[in-house]
Amino acid sequence: MENRQIIPNDNINRHELKCYKVLSIQSHVVSGYVGNKSATFPLQILGFEVDSINSVQLSNHTGYVGSVSFLGKVLEVVKDLKEENPDLMYVCDPVMGDNGKMYVPEDLLPVYRDQLTPLADIVTPNQFEAELLTGIKINTRSDAVQAMEVLHMRGIPTVVISSTELGSDKVLIALGSSNKNGKKIQIQLEIPQLPAVFTGTGDLFTALLLAWMTRTQHDLKVACEKTVNSLQDVLKTTYAHAKVTGDMINKYPGKTDTPIAGHQIRALYHSCVSKTYVNNLLNISF
Secondary structure (H helix, E strand, C coil), X not given: CCCCCCCCCCCCCHHHHCCEEEEEEEEEEEECCCCHHHHHHHHHHCCEEEEEEEEEEEEXXXXXXXXXXXXXXXXXXXXXXXXXCCCCCCEECCCCEECXXXXXXXXXXXXXXXHHHHHCCEECCXXXXXXXXXXXXXXXXXXXXXXXXXXXXXXXXXXXEEEECCCCCCEEEEEEEEEECCEEEEEEEEEECCCXXXXXXXXXXXXXXXXXXXXXXXXXXHHHHHHHHHHHHHHHHHHHHHHHHCCCEEEECCEEECCHHHHHHHHHHHHHHCCHHHHHHHCCCC
């Protein structure tokens, strides 16, 4: 067998050639693609080796860490790993609820707020979760900036509010803020809304953000742009596939419930076969 050695080309970013390892603690579903089943494949595409711990196993649709005792174990793991490797990056998606409603026990909130998120390098709450963590009602962009500043004061260098209702019926607004090494950066992204309701998008968003923050050496603007771009590509492909197959459920006024659980992975594989998605993620030419 011929022995081959890969010699980096001077035009290739050597940082891109590094191998990274991720410990992903999320839910698992038997049918569908949320939690670890939503996050693992995109991370692998982007060159990350993923070890998964399933916080819960459910039949389908969605899941979350639902007990204080398990969250306490996550806290122990994070502390131990950070003690072992001070350079480790911890990304916390404080999954507690959405649209003004909690879907986890209320006693999880103080654990996320007071113990877990202060250890994080990046947190990715949605608007409602940011409100829960900070006690600030977000009605304007300045409210969101204030909420992110509160989280910075707790020692969290990077905060990305993955979605807010500060846009319009057709546009979601995502906001990000980085306060690291005395340098402050704030960004805002407009995300076109599709006329459907998806599940698993938050898990995919956080996985992509972790990957791109790592690969861009913590360039918040570029990482968020690539994350949203990739996410939109997946959702558009998923939505188009659902329309063709007729797999739409009319549950919401003016929208259709398009389970990303049923289509996301097919969309990913389809796009990878056509090289569109991989090219989009890796930013390389085939």
